[in-house]
Amino acid sequence: MSKQHNQRRKKFSIGRIFVYLFLTLASLVSLFPFYWMFVMATRPSAAYNSIPPTLTPGNMMVENFKKVLNQIDFFGGMWNSFILCAVVTIVVLFISSLAGFAFAKFKFPGKNALFVAILVTMIIPPQLGLIPQYFLISNAGLLDTLPGVMILFFLNPLGIFLMRQYIAEGVPDELIEAAKLDGCSNFKIYWRIVLPIILPAFATLGIIVFTAVWGEFLWQFTILRDPEMYTIQVALAQLSNTNNIDFGMILSGVFWATVPLLVIFLLFNRLFISSITEGSVK
Amino acid sequence: MNSISKKATIFKRKKYRSEEKKDMISGYLYIAPFFIIFTLIGLYPALFSIFLAFQKWNGLSPMTFNGLANFQTVLTDPLFWKSVYNTIIMGILGTAPQLVVGLVLAYLLNMAFLKFKSFFRVTIFMPYLTSMVAVALIFSVLFSNHESSLANFVLTNFFGLDPIAWKASEWGTKIAISIMVFWRWVGYNTIIYLAGIQSIPNDLYEAATVDGANKFQQLFYITIPMLKPFIILTVFTSTVGAMQLFSEPTVFLGRDAFTRDEAMTIVMYLYRDAFRLQSFGTASATAIILLVIITVFAVFNLKLTQGFGRKKRGGADE
Numbered sequence: 001m002s003k004q005h006n007q008r009r010k011k012f013s014i015g016r017i018f019v020y021l022f023l024t025l026a027s028l029v030s031l032f033p034f035y036w037m038f039v040m041a042t043r044p045s046a047a048y049n050s051i052p053p054t055l056t057p058g059n060m061m062v063e064n065f066k067k068v069l070n071q072i073d074f075f076g077g078m079w080n081s082f083i084l085c086a087v088v089t090i091v092v093l094f095i096s097s098l099a100g101f102a103f104a105k106f107k108f109p110g111k112n113a114l115f116v117a118i119l120v121t122m123i124i125p126p127q128l129g130l131i132p133q134y135f136l137i138s139n140a141g142l143l144d145t146l147p148g149v150m151i152l153f154f155l156n157p158l159g160i161f162l163m164r165q166y167i168a169e170g171v172p173d174e175l176i177e178a179a180k181l182d183g184c185s186n187f188k189i190y191w192r193i194v195l196p197i198i199l200p201a202f203a204t205l206g207i208i209v210f211t212a213v214w215g216e217f218l219w220q221f222t223i224l225r226d227p228e229m230y231t232i233q234v235a236l237a238q239l240s241n242t243n244n245i246d247f248g249m250i251l252s253g254v255f256w257a258t259v260p261l262l263v264i265f266l267l268f269n270r271l272f273i274s275s276i277t278e279g280s281v282k
Numbered sequence: 283m284n285s286i287s288k289k290a291t292i293f294k295r296k297k298y299r300s301e302e303k304k305d306m307i308s309g310y311l312y313i314a315p316f317f318i319i320f321t322l323i324g325l326y327p328a329l330f331s332i333f334l335a336f337q338k339w340n341g342l343s344p345m346t347f348n349g350l351a352n353f354q355t356v357l358t359d360p361l362f363w364k365s366v367y368n369t370i371i372m373g374i375l376g377t378a379p380q381l382v383v384g385l386v387l388a389y390l391l392n393m394a395f396l397k398f399k400s401f402f403r404v405t406i407f408m409p410y411l412t413s414m415v416a417v418a419l420i421f422s423v424l425f426s427n428h429e430s431s432l433a434n435f436v437l438t439n440f441f442g443l444d445p446i447a448w449k450a451s452e453w454g455t456k457i458a459i460s461i462m463v464f465w466r467w468v469g470y471n472t473i474i475y476l477a478g479i480q481s482i483p484n485d486l487y488e489a490a491t492v493d494g495a496n497k498f499q500q501l502f503y504i505t506i507p508m509l510k511p512f513i514i515l516t517v518f519t520s521t522v523g524a525m526q527l528f529s530e531p532t533v534f535l536g537r538d539a540f541t542r543d544e545a546m547t548i549v550m551y552l553y554r555d556a557f558r559l560q561s562f563g564t565a566s567a568t569a570i571i572l573l574v575i576i577t578v579f580a581v582f583n584l585k586l587t588q589g590f591g592r593k594k595r596g597g598a599d600e
Contacts, residue, residue, distance in 0.1 A: 015497075019390050026387055027405040030469065033420050034408070036432070040423065048423070049430045052439075095319075098312040106309035107302070114313060121324060125526055125576055127549050128569050129327030131334065131556050135341075136327060154319050180301065186308040215413035217529040218549070222557065233415045240422055240536035247423045254416045265411050269404045276410075276470065277477035 034262075041065075041252040048247045064252035071242065073227065074253065077235035078260075084146050084220075084231055085213045088153040092209050093202050096156060100163025101190050105176060115164070122157045126219070134222055144226040153213050159205050162279065166201040167194060204275040211272075214261065232257050334566035341560050352567035362568070364543050365551040366575070372456050372531075372547070373524030376463035381516055383464075384471030385509075389501060391472070392479045403476070407469040417466050418533035425449070425458040425534075433458070449535055455545040459530050467523075471516050478512035479505060514587050521583045525576045528553065548572050 036055070040048070043058040068074055102108075103115050133152060142148030171194055179189045220231050230238070236257055239250045265272050335352055337345040356362050390396070391403060409417070425433045425448035434445035448454040482505065490500050506513075531545040532553075540546075540554045552572065556565035 016395060019393060019396065023387070023390055023396075023402045023406075026383075027402055029465070030405045030409050033424065033465065036424070037420050048426075049428065051430055051435065053430075053432050053435050095315045099316050102309040102312035106305045106312075108306040108309035111309065114317075118316070121320060123522075124324070124328060125522070125573060127526060127528075127552060128573055129324065129331055130552070130569065131562050131566055132327035132330035133323060134556075136323065151319065152323055155316070155324050157316075160313075160316060186304065190312075211411065215415075217413070217415055217533075218553075221532075222553075233413055236413075236415050236419060237533050240419060240533065245536075247426075250419055251423055254419045258412055258416050261411055262408070265408070266404070269400075269407075272411075273403065273407055273473055276407075276473055 034258075037251045037255050037258075040248055041255040043248055045246045045248045060248060061252070064248045065256060067246060067249040068239070068253040068256070071249065072235040072238055072253065073230065074232075074235065074256070076228070077230050077232035078257065080146060080229065081214060081231040081233065084149055084153075085210045087146075088150050088213050089206050089209045091150075091154050092156045092159050093206060095154065096159030096163045096205065097167070097195065097198060097202070098190065099160045100165075100167050101194050103160070103164040104168040105171070105173070106186075118157045118160055121155075122161075130218075130222065133219075137223055142223075144224055144229045146229070149220055149223050149231070152219055153209075153216075156209060158279065159209065162205055163198065163201065166198050170201070171197050203271055204278050207272055207275040208279045211261075331566045331569050334562060335570050337563050337566075339562045341562055345563075348563055352563045353571070355564050356567050356571060361543060361546070362548075362551055365546045365548050368456065368543075368545060369525060369527060369547045372460050372463070372527060372545070373521070375456065375460035376527075377467075377520040377524050380464050380468045381471060381513070381520065384468050384516070385475050385506075385513075387468070387472040388475035388479055389505060391476055403473070407473055409466050409468075410470045412466065414466070414529040415533050417462050418530045421458060421462040421465075422449070422534045422536065425454075425461075449538065450542070450544070452544050455531070455535070455542075459527075459534060459545055462530055462534070463524075463527070467520065471520070474516055475509060475512055478509045482508045510587070514584060517583050517587045518580055521579050522576055525572070525579060548575070 039055060039057050041064055042061040043054055043064075044060055047054040047058065103111065137143055137148040137151075140148070142151075175193055176189055179193055184192070215233065217233050217237070220234050221237065224230055224234050227235075227238075236253055239253050334345075336348055336350070338348040338351070339345040387406060391399060391406075396402075412420070423431070425431060427447045427449050428434065429438075429445045431445075431448070433448060437443045438445055446454040448458045486504050486508070487500055490504055495503065526549055527547045528549040531547055532539045532550060535542060535545060540550065540558055546554075548568065549572070552565050552568040555561045555568060
């Protein structure tokens with residue numbers, strides 16, 4: 001009886017109320033810019049000047065988005081970003097898993113040194129080679145093309161590191177030995193045995209790569225100068241470069257560019273969150 | 283019979299050896315794609331940058347050897363030092379609170395009694411998914427120079443302060459940019475700390491409870507010391523990230539980005555030298571200096587976090 005009483009008292013302790021208050025506040029701070037972006041995207045730019053500030057949605061959703069379409073090639077940008085991210089993700093998954101397989105399961109001279117070399121490349125800041133990289137792409141005639149943007153993103157040391165980890169832990173040596181006795185070639189072992197086992201790890205790495213490339217700005221901004229070839233990030237950045245800054249239009253563009261990713265995230269949030277922790281903690 | 287089995291073992295050994303050779307070739311073959319691309323677009327440009335740092339070059343006319351003049355130009359340019367100062371200030375303002383708040387949030391999210399855990403986790407993580415360009419644009423409207431911008435409304439009505447020109451004042455720009463960096467990354471660090479906290483074995487806490495340690499003691503003597511590897515990781519990544527700040531100030535300031543100096547970062551200085559002023563030699567020298575700065579800060583912060591953890595553990599021993 002007294003224990004129950006004790007528990008009940010604990011449930012309403014000040015400490016617990018404080019925890020809920022703090023977390024609720026944190027959630028509100030996280031969510032408010034999203035909500036407010038939606039409000040502004042549905043209001044005329046003038047709503048911005050009203051005091052007190054407008055906090056309820058208006059009816060300009062379509063008009064504001066039409067203005068965005070007049071200003072930038074929104075759908076072209078989304079499409080370019082999608083193609084960019086899809087190709088980069090597939091290529092990185094392939095390169096990383098193949099190399100990860102080699103580092104996890106094969107013996108060859110210099111293996112450890114080469115693996116350490118890959119880890120070292122992770123520390124090099126991407127800006128170090130920016131200028132020669134720009135001229136390399138330029139000389140290859142790949143300025144203003146998606147392949148010119150892609151090739152830099154194919155380099156993903158983290159991917160190799162993760163894949164080696166997964167394959168070393170997840171693919172038993174006996175399975176590979178048995179396949180060898182059956183006369184499987186190494187590539188067939190990779191394709192038929194290793195790949196199916198590490199598919200969950202592909203989801204993890206795929207999410208990391210896709211979201212990172214989707215949001216990257218400096219390199220895309222450097223390589224893509226032709227509005228026709230803009231990815232969505234570069235296109236969005238142009239919205240605040242106009243003479244008559246229209247806040248409703250800017251936030252309409254940002255809102256519609258953000259919504260697809262948010263929907264995907266809310267559907268697969270567990271996968272997203274675990275991919276981030278695994279990607280950085282492994 | 284004997285000779286047959288001998289033959290069999292020789293055959294086996296031969297097969298084994300050829301198998302080994304095959305594996306070796308496969309090994310090299312499978313890591314080749316990465317190393318080929320790396321040599322082409324990673325290693326070669328990095329080395330070429332070092333070469334370029336000693337040349338005078340505008341991208342069109344032939345390069346001429348310039349000795350250390352590029353470094354001298356950069357290191358005596360007040361704007362470069364302003365950019366270093368800006369980067370460090372925004373780095374501290376943007377990341378230090380982020381790591382502390384992230385730690386607190388992770389600790390609270392792990393409380394056993396907590397309901398709506400996944401709701402809190404998802405909402406706190408959500409800002410990380412908005413791209414840096416999107417964040418900068420949202421905040422460029424929130425923190426516009428207008429007196430009626432939301433940030434100024436809050437400032438004047440709730441705090442009784444004067445409105446701030448967020449995009450044209452020394453501290454206004456820095457604070458606005460630090461807040462957006464904080465907003466985007468705090469959830470990311472929370473999630474990493476949470477994973478770390480969840481990996482701490484429960485019996486440690488049970489033993490501490492038996493010994494009469496309260497929640498705060500548990501936080502300082504168990505959770506934080508056990509989280510050390512995760513803290514080191516986040517301190518390292520956010521230090522390196524902070525030194526490379528580019529997108530947020532560039533997009534936040536829009537067309538003023540490369541003409542104003544309140545928020546010019548080292549990478550923006552580099553970009554401006556290279557792609558606005560066509561001075562590729564000095565830009566490359568800046569890239570090398572940036573590498574040195576990043577290394578120094580990363581090592582310094584690593585030492586700092588390691589020392590901090592050690593002290594804490596010493597405290598627990600007493």
